[in-house]
Amino acid sequence: MNRVSIIRKVNGPVVVGKNIGVFFMGEMVKVGEMKLVGEIVSLDEENVTIQVYEETTGLKPGDPFVGTGRPLSVILGPGLIGNIYDGIQRPLGKIEELSKGFYIGRGIETFPLDDEATWEVEMLKKVGDTVEPGEFYAKVRESESIIHRLMIPKDVRGKVIESAKSGKYRVKDVVMVVKDEDGEKHEIKLYQSWPVRTPRFYREKLMPRIPLITGQRVIDMFFPIAKGGSAAIPGGFGTGKTMTQHQLAKWADADVIVYIGCGERGNEMTEVLTEFPKLVDPRTGKSLMDRTILIANTSNMPVSAREASIYTGVTIAEYYRDMGYNVAIMADSTSRWAEALREISGRLEEIPAEEGYPAYLSSRIGGFYERAGKVVNLNGSEGSVTIIGAVSPPGGDLSDPVVQHTKRFVKCFWALDRDLAYSRHYPSINWLTSYSDYTEDLDEWFRKNVDENFSKYRKRAMELLNEDDRLQQIIKIMGEDVLPDDQKLVVSIARMIKVGILQQNAYSEIDSFCSLKRGFMMLKIVMDFYDRAVEFVKKKVALSQILKEDIVETMMRMKEMIGNDELEKFEDVRKMIDSHFEELERIYGS
């Protein structure tokens, strides 16, 4: 079928062409002599409207465009891990070679996976076996930390009639042939393709019950996220969104991390690219790059590819989920994605809703976050996709439509606070405005795996912080001195929690990652200290006596003194506190 037609109009990234009756919605097209990648976003009898994923300078009416006959898709197979792609899954490393320079060239056609590399494939099915979509048929060691389980593509169901022996193959080699009921033969290669805008199929969604451990105390202990959950990190510029996302990408205990730099800074992606290969995954001891896939569509790269980058990322994540892995996506930032939607919507002359955003903003955001979840895969394995999206509200204003719509679809909200960031309190997650709906669901896990009293301590610490907030209002007006001693004590303990526990230095070798056990011990020491201090305040012992300087300082600095693998040292702190109170007891005892 002839799929060549001509361009009628060029308006930035939006191109209108003549409809010759063969095109369909969402079809991928190649535009102009340079074969720029585009996607059909609307159709009528006369015209097709194409969103072009590359810079359109030089295109003119009369230039040809060609339909590819397939939707915009990603290629899934071994070699994704450790790679860096642009928003439509073009490998930036190969683009660098092909563009012969540091600028991104246009119209570059390249296969997303390395088609030269050979993989050691272990076949799991033999001739005569019946297979169905999603089923594992082979496995490949893709990186030091990831075994890539190859799955039967969708729509392929039947008997294996040919199968290669285990051995070395390239991604484009045919390793198996399946004959379906209608007698049609399907060649199976090491890769498959999947349309980006369609969620990958699964059997059943489960309740998320296990936390994604991020090593960040304020998240893990106060606002935890479940594996298969979704969270938003809203914050104005300079509040540390990217910093927090990087920390999560480094430390979260997911098997695979998909990091999407959507409309953000080029240097930040370079930072990840330089830093991650050198960092060691605390769980596997392998390089962090061995579990990471990067999607980089920086702010100066074409805006429509930015819109697609989110879907490219989540589709890749679902693919690894289907292998039975826990995958986490960091999307930085979903606001840039929403703005890309707005920009294109404007060019399509759609009627805008709030702030110029299209009316379908909410459903698009919802559709994205709903691709998170813990599921039973088609092959029976269990996997999860956790989505953590940064939101960049204009002026840090949380009433922004993107924040508001996002809030409806996520269960964790880690609000970054400008005041905290200004005073260099990082991570600047505000403990009063943030929330997590997973705390109840995860309680049982925490009780079993950390401490029987975990949630009790968390709850009390939160109460104390709330009380402190109330007192801070008074302090702002009248100064701290007017408070009675019991309230002064609350303020002091709250300060210990804020400085000693909630603050966590990303650059500290000891403290960049904090295990749950260690975090809990720190919290327990501070809260137990509080309980005992209250008794002495009741006995009218001077606060300066109770809050002895070296003790307070030890509690504030224990995060820098005691590492994750020397928890026994907390016992020393505890003893020090014990003898302090015994001393007080001796002097002021009844």
Place this chain on the structure above:
Amino acid sequence: MAVREYSTVSKIYGPIVVVEKVKEVSYNEVVEIIHDSERRLGTVIMVDENCAVVQVFEGTEGLDIPETRVRFLGKPLEMRVSKDVIGRVFDGLGRPLDGLGEILSSDSRDVNGSAINPVSRIYPRNYIETGVSAIDGMLTLIRGQKLPIFSGDGLPHNRLSVQIARQVSSLKEDFIVVFSAIGLKKHDADILMKGFEEFGVLNRMVVFLNLADDPTVERISTPRMALTVAEYLAFDENMNVLVIMNDMTNYCEALREISNYRGEIPGRKGYPGYLYSDLASLYERAGMVKDSSGSLTQIPVLTMPGDDITHPIPDLTGYITEGQIVLSRELHRKGIYPPIDVLPSLSRLMKDGIGEGYTKEEHPEIANQLFASYSRVQDVRAIASIIGEDELSSVDKSYLKFGERFEREFISQGFDERRSIEETLNKAWDVLLTLPKSELTRIKRERLEDENAGKSEPDES
């Protein structure tokens, strides 16, 4: 592509000219608009089978429908590049203003630039000594960084940018400053140029001037011209180039004006929805790349309308740039120059470009401590204004004293005063020791216990 000329203008409004019955016209190509003997430049911003919509850089004043002819040049807007641009002054479209003749070079570059592949970037690490304490000590500028100055009307951002330009351009042989004046008042531009001349640094600079009474649309091309030259000097000639773009607010206003004429659906405060992408296409041209030892650093300067940092211009800028330097009216009123308010300011790339091997080992701790302590000063001042200074505890009183000294001695410095990084850090130590040592929690204990701390820092340079 052949040059084609049409006299089929059908519509003129604002800076926009519509030409009918055109053929083979491509998106973003440059056109010449000829009227009498006058020639103006423009670009194609929309094209379909019948007509092309052209935006005219010099404005449409005086054009008419029957006499105006439009020539399509078949290429995007370009700038000729060569090392000879150094020491020259151009207008916003890259035409010489200094009477020294055209740049002779066969190398022309598309001023719109292309996106740098993140894989081809080098993560910036080397710092630039600007000689300004507040910047070097607490908001360190890194080669390849984009660090804007957020200012307000009437604040001395012009002085500060002159000071930085001349202190940086005289740092080393291979440091070049490209100064792009966007919609500046004639008076301000004169002051800037005089400042450069007096110091004899004009021969280490390239200047692009678009003044307030120059055509608005030309403001769109001014920074692009400057960045095209800067990219050439940085990545082809391996120089360290600092681009100062002053004032980006005028650039955004121009963008809004044109968007309005084009009848686009406006985003926040009437600015076009693509303001973010457009600004990014400028700011992201900063950086360092493989196979080149040069760097392109940017200091965009903008005036926040109504001193409002949440206004779309500073807001979107802040989301793209790697930090911001915020000027404060309050400090300015106190007579402090440069009136840099360090608390809302930030340099994102600083963390990897300071400390041992870069500036000095103790630099990160000192910077951290200054931020933390000065932040506390604000709280103490707030309380003092209610209960009176006398009622404060002795520690709080020391914070007040620290705050005063920090502003008067560390932040404040002369317009002609260039401080080395050692001088800056020594001053910081000295000021910090106004506080009791127990308050200096961000400084490592060993360093605090060192009796010589801050007294006589050995000067290693």
